[in-house]
Amino acid sequence: MRHKLYQHESGMALIIVLLIVMAIAMMASSYVLSSRRDIRTTQVIKTQASKNADIEKYLNLSKFWLMHPEDKKRWVADGRLYQIQTQNEIIRIQITSETGKCDINNASEDLLRAILKVATPDRKLQQQLVDRLIDWRDEDDERLDFGAESADYLRRKFNYIPNNQAFESVDDLLMVMDFDASILDKIRPYITVYSQQADINYHNASIDMLRLLKQDFSQRHIQDLELDKELDLKLNPYPLSNENPDESLSSIEPDQVYNVIIEIKTIDNIRYSLETYLKTQAEDSVFWPFQTLDWKTNQLKTSLFADQPKSAIFELSNEFTN
Numbered sequence: 001m002r003h004k005l006y007q008h009e010s011g012m013a014l015i016i017v018l019l020i021v022m023a024i025a026m027m028a029s030s031y032v033l034s035s036r037r038d039i040r041t042t043q044v045i046k047t048q049a050s051k052n053a054d055i056e057k058y059l060n061l062s063k064f065w066l067m068h069p070e071d072k073k074r075w076v077a078d079g080r081l082y083q084i085q086t087q088n089e090i091i092r093i094q095i096t097s098e099t100g101k102c103d104i105n106n107a108s109e110d111l112l113r114a115i116l117k118v119a120t121p122d123r124k125l126q127q128q129l130v131d132r133l134i135d136w137r138d139e140d141d142e143r144l145d146f147g148a149e150s151a152d153y154l155r156r157k158f159n160y161i162p163n164n165q166a167f168e169s170v171d172d173l174l175m176v177m178d179f180d181a182s183i184l185d186k187i188r189p190y191i192t193v194y195s196q197q198a199d200i201n202y203h204n205a206s207i208d209m210l211r212l213l214k215q216d217f218s219q220r221h222i223q224d225l226e227l228d229k230e231l232d233l234k235l236n237p238y239p240l241s242n243e244n245p246d247e248s249l250s251s252i253e254p255d256q257v258y259n260v261i262i263e264i265k266t267i268d269n270i271r272y273s274l275e276t277y278l279k280t281q282a283e284d285s286v287f288w289p290f291q292t293l294d295w296k297t298n299q300l301k302t303s304l305f306a307d308q309p310k311s312a313i314f315e316l317s318n319e320f321t322n
């Protein structure tokens with residue numbers, strides 16, 4: 001009987017020892033896991049920091065080539081893609097002058113309609129979006145035919161009414177009745193609040209923008225020889241480092257805003273990006289020619305590595321990066 005009890009006690013002790021060993025093992029393995037996680041987090045932060053440094057390097061490079069004193073070497077800010085290839089990654093840079101886009105605060109009804117054709121084929125909805133956009137930015141509270149002013153917003157239970165003033169950002173369009181993210185993302189490459197002009201500067205417009213205008217003009221039986229000439233020039237762009245047949249293509253002026261997108265794709269297909277808006281300063285500020293208006297990292301809506309026509313990519317050799 002006594003012997004049996006002793007056996008029972010030693011059995012209990014063994015179970016307790018086993019439980020302690022298991023608990024220690026679990027603690028140790030969770031420590032290993034969490035320290036592995038820490039190492040991985042540190043690596044991600046380190047890689048991000050080094051990519052941010054790379055991106056700044058390419059931004060400075062872009063500023064340099066955008067301001068280059070030689071016309072034929074200067075980069076062209078019409079949305080064309082410049083590409084640099086290193087051993088482990090591909091870098092693409094796109095610079096677009098905002099004067100080549102449709103300014104939603106100043107554009108005419110016709111121009112806005114042309115842009116909104118990209119968002120929807122529904123002509124009634126196009127007109128509705130145009131009128132509602134104009135009603136939002138115009139000072140009065142008188143509704144256009146298909147527009148919406150404060151009474152309409154209140155009736156539709158919005159908890160705000162139109163600003164009746166200029167848009168501060170293209171994202172403000174999401175406040176306008178019937179605009180949504182899918183419409184905005186479709187027209188985003190074509191619109192701006194920075195050009196401050198009613199018209200589009202064809203020199204600075206992207207091929208896509210010129211094609212869109214050409215299509216709209218054709219539908220309305222309008223011929224614009226200047227547009228045709230620019231479209232032709234951009235479809236057959238001059239090769240980099242050769243004589244530029246049209247020097248005015250690459251002029252850079254003070255007080256203009258440029259959209260700069262830099263995207264790095266690594267050998268492991270990991271992408272890092274920067275989208276920024278730069279404003280050229282007055283001509284006398286030689287040392288700080290650009291003012292930064294906006295700065296977004298890793299938030300690109302459309303990757304520069306999405307399908308692009310091969311002709312729009314300008315491959316840069318190492319001489320450009322060194």
Ligand SMILES: [Ca+2]
Pocket residue numbers: 134135136137138139140141142149162164
């Ligand atoms: Ca209004």
